[in-house]
Amino acid sequence: MLRKEWSLIANSILVQLSVGLVLFFAIYRTFMAGNLDFDANRRLAVFAMFFAGPVVIAGMLISLFHLGNPLRAPSAIKNIRSSWLSREVVLTSAYCALWLVTFLVESGDGNSTFLSWITALVGVVAVLSMANIYYATGRPGWTDLNTFTSFFGSVVIFGIVSSFLIFLSSGSVEPLVTKILNMLGYLFIAILFLRFVQQWPLFSRLKQDKGRHISNMVSASSENEANIKQYKSLTMLGLGCSGLGVLFAMLVLITANSEPWAALIPIAALLVIAGEVLGRSGFYALGLSDR
Amino acid sequence: MLTYGGDSMDTTYGTFPNLEMQFLTLNCQQCENPSCVKACPAEATYVREDGIVMQNYDDCIGCRACIMACPYSNVRTYNDEKPEYYSTYPLGDSGIDPQQKGTVSKCTFCHHRIDQGLEPNCIDVCPAKARFFGDIEDSDSEVAQLLKKRKVMRFLEDKGTAPSIYYLI
Numbered sequence: 001m002l003r004k005e006w007s008l009i010a011n012s013i014l015v016q017l018s019v020g021l022v023l024f025f026a027i028y029r030t031f032m033a034g035n036l037d038f039d040a041n042r043r044l045a046v047f048a049m050f051f052a053g054p055v056v057i058a059g060m061l062i063s064l065f066h067l068g069n070p071l072r073a074p075s076a077i078k079n080i081r082s083s084w085l086s087r088e089v090v091l092t093s094a095y096c097a098l099w100l101v102t103f104l105v106e107s108g109d110g111n112s113t114f115l116s117w118i119t120a121l122v123g124v125v126a127v128l129s130m131a132n133i134y135y136a137t138g139r140p141g142w143t144d145l146n147t148f149t150s151f152f153g154s155v156v157i158f159g160i161v162s163s164f165l166i167f168l169s170s171g172s173v174e175p176l177v178t179k180i181l182n183m184l185g186y187l188f189i190a191i192l193f194l195r196f197v198q199q200w201p202l203f204s205r206l207k208q209d210k211g212r213h214i215s216n217m218v219s220a221s222s223e224n225e226a227n228i229k230q231y232k233s234l235t236m237l238g239l240g241c242s243g244l245g246v247l248f249a250m251l252v253l254i255t256a257n258s259e260p261w262a263a264l265i266p267i268a269a270l271l272v273i274a275g276e277v278l279g280r281s282g283f284y285a286l287g288l289s290d291r
Numbered sequence: 292m293l294t295y296g297g298d299s300m301d302t303t304y305g306t307f308p309n310l311e312m313q314f315l316t317l318n319c320q321q322c323e324n325p326s327c328v329k330a331c332p333a334e335a336t337y338v339r340e341d342g343i344v345m346q347n348y349d350d351c352i353g354c355r356a357c358i359m360a361c362p363y364s365n366v367r368t369y370n371d372e373k374p375e376y377y378s379t380y381p382l383g384d385s386g387i388d389p390q391q392k393g394t395v396s397k398c399t400f401c402h403h404r405i406d407q408g409l410e411p412n413c414i415d416v417c418p419a420k421a422r423f424f425g426d427i428e429d430s431d432s433e434v435a436q437l438l439k440k441r442k443v444m445r446f447l448e449d450k451g452t453a454p455s456i457y458y459l460i
Binding site: 066067068069070072073075076077078079082083084085086089133134136137138139218219220287 | 328369446
C-alpha cells in the first residue's frame with residue numbers, strides 16, 4: 001500500500017532531520033560555545049552544520065519521484081496564496097539557501113550563530129507548512145494534533161540523536177555535557193510518551209461509526225480497517241524502535257561512555273531513525289491509498 | 292458509480308428477502324468553495340468564470356495534492372500509466388482534452404460541449420432521464436424548478452465546500 005509513497009516518507013524524514021541538526025547547532029552555539037572544547041565545537045560544526053545541507057537537498061530531490069511530471073516541478077510554487085504545498089516548497093528552498101550562507105560563514109571561521117537561528121526558524125516554518133499540507137485535508141487521521149507531534153517531534157528527536165552522536169563520539173564526556181545529554185534523553189522519552197498517549201483518542205475517532213451511511217460511502221477518507229490496522233502496527237513498532245534506541249543511548253551515558261557500551265550509540269541512532277521511518281510510514285498509511 | 296449496498300459493486304446487503312441496493316453516481320461536485328483549487332500548488336485546478344472547476348493537464352505536475360484535499364470519494368483519478376484507447380482517438384467526444392500520464396483527471400462538466408451550447412454527455416446518455424443540468428440562478432430553468440418542487444440533498448455539506456451537485460430525493 002505504501003510502495004508509491006516511499007518518496008514522501010523519505011522527503012519528510014530528511015527535511016526534518018536537517019532542520020533538527022541546524023536547530024540544535026544554533027542552540028549549542030548560543031548557550032554552550034564557551035563550555036565546549038575545540039574538538040567538540042569542530043565536531044558540532046562539521047556534523048550538524050555540514051550534513052544539514054546535503055540531507056535537505058537529498059530530501060527535496062527524492063520528493064521529485066512523487067510527482068507524475070517531475071520536469072514541471074518548478075510550477076509547484078505558483079499558488080503560495082492558498083496551497084500549503086507551494087509554501088512548503090518555497091520555504092524549504094529558502095532554508096536550503098540560508099543553510100548554504102550559514103555554512104560558508106561557519107567555514108570561513110565567522111560567527112554563524114545569528115544566521116543559524118534564522119536558518120533554523122525558516123526550517124521550522126517549512127516543517128509547519130509540511131504538516132499543514134496534511135492537517136488541512138480534513139481527513140480524520142491527519143486533521144489531528146498527532147500530525148504536528150509527529151513532524152515536530154521528529155525535528156527534536158533528530159536533534160537529540162545528533163547531540164548524542166556528536167558529543168559521545170570522542171570517548172570521554174565532560175560532566176556538563178553528560179548533564180545535558182541526560183536532559184535530552186528525558187526529553188526524548190517525554191516526546192515518545194506524548195506520541196503514545198495521543199494515539200488513544202485518535203484510534204477512538206478513527207473507529208467511530210463506520211456503518212452503512214451514504215456519507216461514509218461518498219467520503220474520500222480512506223481510513224478503512226486495513227489502513228487503521230497498518231497505522232496502528234507501524235506506529236507502535238516505530239515507538240518501540242525509538243524507545244529501544246533511547247534506552248541504549250541512556251545506557252551509554254550511565255556507563256560514562258565506556259567500552260563496550262559505547263558501541264551501542266550508532267545502534268541506538270539506527271534504531272531511532274528506523275523508528276521514525278516506521279512511524280511516518282504509518283502516518284501516510286492513514287490517509288493515502290494506492291489510487 | 293457507487294453501489295450503496297454490499298461490499299462491492301452491484302451487490303446487495305441485508306438478509307433475503309429484505310435486501311437493499313441503490314446506485315449512486317458521484318462525479319466531481321463542482322464545489323463553489325473547492326478545496327482542490329486551494330491545495331493545487333501549480334494552479335492546474337482552477338475555477339472558470341461560469342463556476343466549472345477545471346483541470347489543466349498541461350499544467351498538472353501530478354503531486355496528487357488535489358486528491359488528498361478533495362473530500363469526495365474517487366472523483367479524481369491519477370493516471371499512473373499512459374492512457375490507452377481502443378481506437379486512434381479518445382473515445383467519446385474527440386473535442387475533449389486528451390488525458391496525460393502522470394496527471395490527475397476529473398469530470399469537467401464536458402466544458403467543451405457547454406462552450407458549444409450543448410449539455411454534458413452524461414445528461415444526454417442517461418436512459419432513465421435521471422440527470423438534469425442547468426443554471427439554478429435562472430428561475431425559469433428546469434433545474435431551478437426541480438429544486439423548488441423536490442426534496443434535495445448535497446453530500447458532505449459540513450466540509451464547507453458548497454457542492455454544486457444536488458441530489459433529488
